[in-house]
């Protein structure tokens with residue numbers, strides 16, 4: 001794609017400044033990553049803000065990611081002394097473990113307070129991450145109430161609110177922040193496919209071709225199984241695969257012309273609903 005993706009809205013710059021202020025009273029940061037994209041869903045701007053503060057990584061949407069790959073990511077981060085936990089913010093899997101790790105990470109800061117003779121208080125945990133990775137879902141799941149607004153569109157959370165979880169933990173949800181620029185076009189498309197960038201901002205035609213390219217490399221046979229009943233694709237290029245899938249799925253216009261746009265929408269939607277099975281786009285081994 002030759003056109004530059006213009007996707008850094010002004011509110012993100014403002015939100016970044018607010019985050020920086022809020023961070024001053026925070027003991028621990030939980031950085032929420034998309035388990036399917038732990039590299040591309042990490043925001044270097046947030047990492048810079050977090051600095052040397054204790055942090056725990058939450059690999060969310062683990063239900064949509066390849067379990068073996070997610071496990072490998074947890075080991076990868078922990079080897080770098082970065083505590084990590086795989087979670088599912090919707091059904092609650094792994095959240096107890098995550099909060100436990102956050103408490104552990106915050107313990108030294110609280111001990112310091114007691115040594116100074118100050119009263120013990122809950123550990124203050126800030127949830128950070130790019131849009132749509134499931135920060136609010138995580139907070140909701142932890143407090144088991146619908147106190148925070150969640151949505152299936154990136155950029156739903158704008159305000160800030162501390163939530164007392166129990167006598168040990170306070171949580172702060174934050175709005176999703178994207179870095180002002182992405183390392184490369186592929187990362188941008190994968191973030192679009194996984195829902196972190198608004199549909200209107202990236203080229204969904206390019207995105208579906210990238211999805212096909214990735215699946216053919218990482219999970220050969222998956223697309224054939226779903227759209228070709230196990231048969232082989234006649235073509236090799238992503239464009240050919242898309243066109244053949246459209247034909248075989250009966251995506252034809254009145255004049256019999258294949259409707260690849262419909263097929264593209266269907267594939268993206270199938271992927272996002274997890275109907276193509278668990279998929280990871282990034283592994284710790286690849287640099």
Ligand SMILES: Nc1nc2c(ncn2[C@@H]2O[C@H](COP(=O)(O)OP(=O)(O)OP(=O)(O)O)[C@@H](O)[C@H]2O)c(=O)[nH]1
Nearest residue numbers: 061089131132133134135136137151155156157176
């Ligand atoms: N399958 C699956 N979906 C999830 C999971 N966590 C969150 N979601 C979905 O992802 C979408 C975004 O969730 P939110 O919690 O609103 O994400 P957010 O990070 O708060 O987004 P912003 O506030 O816009 O930055 C919603 O449709 C959630 O239901 C998960 O673990 N698995």
Ligand SMILES: [Mg+2]
Nearest residue numbers: 135136156157
């Ligand atoms: Mg939110």
